[in-house]
Amino acid sequence: MKRAAAYLSLxxxxxxxxGAEPFKANAQPSAEPGIVLAQNDGNRVPSIFRFxxxxxxxxxxxxxxxxxxxxxxxxxxxxxxxxxxRSRSPAPEPREVAAVEKAADAKRALVTGDFMGGALAKGxxxxxxxxxNVVVVDANSGSSGLVRDDYFDWPAKLPEIAEEQKPDAILVxxxxxxxxxxxxxxxxxxxxSDAWRAAYAARVAALADALxxxxxxxLWVGLAxxxxxxxSRDYSAFNGIVREQLEVKGIRYVETWNGFADEAGKxxxxxxxxxxxxxxxxxxxGINFTRxxxxxxxxxxxNELNELFGGAxxxxxxxxxxxxxxxxxxxxxxxxxxVPIEALSAAGGDVLSGGAGASAESGDMxxxxxxxxxxxxxxxxxxxxxxxYLWPPPEPQAQPVASPxxxxxxxxxxxxxxx
Numbered sequence: 001m002k003r004a005a006a007y008l009s010l011x012x013x014x015x016x017x018x019g020a021e022p023f024k025a026n027a028q029p030s031a032e033p034g035i036v037l038a039q040n041d042g043n044r045v046p047s048i049f050r051f052x053x054x055x056x057x058x059x060x061x062x063x064x065x066x067x068x069x070x071x072x073x074x075x076x077x078x079x080x081x082x083x084x085x086r087s088r089s090p091a092p093e094p095r096e097v098a099a100v101e102k103a104a105d106a107k108r109a110l111v112t113g114d115f116m117g118g119a120l121a122k123g124x125x126x127x128x129x130x131x132x133n134v135v136v137v138d139a140n141s142g143s144s145g146l147v148r149d150d151y152f153d154w155p156a157k158l159p160e161i162a163e164e165q166k167p168d169a170i171l172v173x174x175x176x177x178x179x180x181x182x183x184x185x186x187x188x189x190x191x192x193s194d195a196w197r198a199a200y201a202a203r204v205a206a207l208a209d210a211l212x213x214x215x216x217x218x219l220w221v222g223l224a225x226x227x228x229x230x231x232s233r234d235y236s237a238f239n240g241i242v243r244e245q246l247e248v249k250g251i252r253y254v255e256t257w258n259g260f261a262d263e264a265g266k267x268x269x270x271x272x273x274x275x276x277x278x279x280x281x282x283x284x285x286g287i288n289f290t291r292x293x294x295x296x297x298x299x300x301x302x303n304e305l306n307e308l309f310g311g312a313x314x315x316x317x318x319x320x321x322x323x324x325x326x327x328x329x330x331x332x333x334x335x336x337x338x339v340p341i342e343a344l345s346a347a348g349g350d351v352l353s354g355g356a357g358a359s360a361e362s363g364d365m366x367x368x369x370x371x372x373x374x375x376x377x378x379x380x381x382x383x384x385x386x387x388x389y390l391w392p393p394p395e396p397q398a399q400p401v402a403s404p405x406x407x408x409x410x411x412x413x414x415x416x417x418x419x
Contacts, residue, residue, distance in 0.1 A: 110167035113174035123298030145177035227286025
């Protein structure tokens, strides 16, 4: 028993001796070059202590933090929508024009309808901003329509509005809010049904009668397409009903659909403005108009409105009719009748009209040509010209041969020899 304990003590001592050697080597690294340190010697058999305590020493050993790496910050562009990714050159903004003072006798254009009528009023106000002879009156109710007459009854309200504003012309753009059930005395009718169409046609006819009762010229402007295909189809149907009723009443209808649609008649958000520049015409909701769109909407009405007003333009207003009729101021230059360029060859002369050496015969020739142009005499192109269709052609007249002396010929050496 004692002998076994002695053997065990010797074994443990040997193990302790073997385990202490690596720690001694670690504590005293050699300063001589070329000597491999103990922890790097792969031929030494690891001790049992290294095997048992290696992982634990690594676990509790202080870890050196990795050096921080600093990278330059890259600024990323904000994400853009698909519409913003499309390359489009920015169109110039319309210039601001100071509104001029309107004349006391300026024509008054009364614009009525819903929110689209409001867009038309803004576009017309911009169109006639520099014109002192036209005043645009915005009398629209944005949420109104022809279906909800319980909210705003246009046939009943229009006479008093016209009496108060005293317009010279009335414009209507309405229907943007009419995509809903219509209530009549016979009941409610769903949008698009035959009963709905009949009731809506009656509402259009009632407003047309109220407009005609004012005794003022009227322009009814059609609806423009919108982004929603369903709404656009309904708006197109509304325009068809309006046109049918206005043809019976004799009221002018102004079409605007093609100005805000592509070749297939579908909605476009951008397109040419009144200057031909490609700009955004409709708002992001696909229904309302931008400022450029409002101006283009008014463009379709300007010619018709100017015709009703008798050409109310600043240039025409700046001319004094009395001075023009009485010839006040400097005497106007006197000009003769316009003469075609072939008059020179027809006259048979070589001097321009009015120039030195011109005879009275050239004036008589010009007068004769003017009479032919006015139908007072028979016009006959010169003989031999392509547009002379006279058949049979007249026989050429024989020209007498003049003697050399009469022609003023210069005598030659042969002539002198003969003499």
